[in-house]
Amino acid sequence: MWNPKDPNANATASLIGLSVADAFGNQFFDIANWQSVPFPGRQWEEPDYSTPDLTDRFLSADLTPPGPWEWTDDTQMACTVVEQLRHGRGIDPDRLVKAFAARVELKRDYGPSVLSILDEARAERPWRPLTAGAFGGSGSMGNGTAMRIAPLGAWFCDDLTHLEAQARLCSEVTHTHPDAIAGGIAVAVTAALAARRGAATRTELLEAVIDRVPRGEVETRLRAVAALGWDATATSVAAAVGNGQRTSCADTVPFCVWAAIRHLGNFPLAVRTAVSVGGDIDTNAAIVGGMVAAGTGFTTIPDAWIAAREPLPDWV
Template sequence: MTDRTRLALAIDALTGLSVGDAVGNQAFPPHLRVRAPIHPPEVWSWTDDTQMACSLLDVLDRHGTVDQNALAKAFAAHAETFRDYGMGALQFIDHVLHGGGWRAINAKLFDGAGSWGNGGAMRVAPLGAYFHDDLRKAAAEGAASAEVTHAHPEGIAGGVAIAVAAAHVTAHRGRAVPDLFETVLAHTPAGDVHDGIRRAGELRDRPASEVADEVGNGSRISAPDTVPFALWTIGEHLDDYETAIRTCTLVGGDMDTMAAIVGGVIAAHHGALCVPTEWLEAREPLPRWFTL
């Protein structure tokens, strides 16, 4: 497996991630009764999900692994703070930009508990595609990526789960994907994320709203209430990118992050051609510094 091939697979995942992020960012909460747009009236902007995924993929391209110090610096250097960064991320960015160490700031966030947010999961699908031929490696690299911004075990577990999911579906391109939930659970540490994924797997064929009510829709911006529904959506709609993304918007919550996770994993499996052309054309161009 050449680095060039790995990178091409990862870029497919990034395409699906960034378009999902952009669609979710334009959607309206279900209670407003406004559907996600079908025909793009203007450019659809993406959020910190895409910005951080670009930094992660850039580091993989330069180092072939998650160099955590390089990744922390990349996250801080490339951040545009109007991209919907959370308060913890903004503190992280400011600290690193002023020469502070990433471990020191992580240990202080959220009264010393560390972040258990969904940031480790939202950006990691391209990494999973990159390491698709070794699930243990994908899990370890997913954890390393999440650790840079998330000291809490649940935040790290979210990154591991989505990295493994993306790796597993990429390894089965052009074929049916066996045992998605079982494979992810086998590599995800015990805890709330793991338990939520297991429960989501038990709710197959249920209405999306019912599943979101039980396992979460990302409204708390945490890994435990985001990753399980994302994996349920992937399991239900792996062969239909558009339906999967619309499902993320119809249950409300953290719609851009949910759609970024789902879109990245599905495009990792099918390639970028599964993304509707109209949506891709409407998506804001990726950052100018991102030249892969």
Template sequence: MRVAGPVLDSLRGLALGDAFGDRWFSVPADEAPAARAGRLARPAPWHWTDDTAMALVLVRHLATRGEVHQDTLAEQFAAEYTREYGRKYGPSMHRVLRGIGAGGDWRAITSGQFEGQGSHGNGAAMRVAPLGAWFADDLDEVARQAELQALTTHFHPEAVTGAVAVALAAALAVRSRGRTPPGRAELLTEVAGRLPDSEVRSGLRIAARMPGSTSVRHAATVLGSGLMISAPDTVPFALWSAAGHLDSLPEAIWHTLEGGGDMDTTCAIAAGVVAARTGLTDIPAAWLAAREELPDWVAEVSAES
């Protein structure tokens, strides 16, 4: 089982951002602004959540199958949920993954959510950056595979489009390794141009037009930072943050955190994209020591790569 370096970089970055962001939910509201302003990282341990749990399933699936096989992937997501149901899965995913785990047809289960609309949550986007790194040589394939993996849990077109957007951003980050990265507006515009008409695309176009002086808090207010746990309310901000810090993973994580909201997911998305370009070489040693380790198989496939 061989996995290319950028894929593992993206996975590790995603897991770090997820654990880093989640740790801030325990900070009292009156203390958080000062702690963020002082860049006081939270004490260890930093545990990752469902964002990373599902990303791990997806990467291992690609490592064994080479592409998304939806029936198998849905079963694997459900099996991982059964083992790790305490990883802070969202309410709709509890229903979906329990149903699949009980033998239900994932197509019927996902399309039946929310009176037949399906979930437009950010769960399909939060896990997908490593897939973008995997298929980075072919952007059309990135979009196709991101859609396939999204549909196993999220039927709503906005959730699917959010996942495609994140995967494309990660692929473009990989393509820029060793070269000058694209500017924020350039990356966001290219991603938006490959998406169907949607709220996610509109959000990315708004993000691309924001002046360089735009503050994180203003961007989060305009774009949303995941408070509604939806793809349109999460993906544009997370990618705006990532696209502005493609040469520094720590800066991308800190700036994303400043937006508040669904901090584990926004930080996971942004970090998964940026790490696909940078790896984890500039991450403070204290952060690496504080994070929860990934399963042993990740190190094993890294050694084989």
């Protein structure tokens, strides 16, 4: 649980959860290599993949890939965020983008627009015009900011106003579209509230997140999630607000916030819920894992999952 005197411990717990979940989810893109069952991949809409029997299998312990589990750019960039917090106690965009650029590993499956920005930063050229000018000047609305930001929420969970400002800075390095910034804030605030939730109910937590999220499509879909309630199935929530298939924050974050709050005390079930709807599987899992672990620490992450996950880099 939240320790106001040790933000590093809070962020580290969230990072461990994010990385384990990212690595777990990443294995399901290659599920045919180890298990003969159909899987929705990036197409949750196909009805054969949302049958109760199959969903039950994904949510049960019998469907677990063999290790080792490699993590993706979600974890690589989250590690860099935590490294920056440890050394700078806050987000400096110039320092952060240079650290992102220095830590790039192409095998982690970075998005092309992010790589272009980091190439500019690595070459000591102005990177802000490229970030702001992405996608015809609207800026990226992708979920790349949401995937890396939960540990920042855990770090600054004692001051939500300051957290919002820090989340904006962390997001704008690569994603300037208002929906991407809102998605980053939503995930960071959820992680912070999870860390310090006390006796708050699920509905109170979700309402508190919505109150902090800037108006726009992310906020609209979070309200749709609230209307669906906690008895809704994962597939019905994904059908209503998205499962990350389009890799935008609006298409990704609302479902992930629902899954995390719905299963806040149960890390494996929360992550399996994220995986069960397909879409951007590893990123969904990473976002959910980072938020849940901010609230539970290491207590509900299976030891076997931590052991199966590829070790984190020495520099973090």
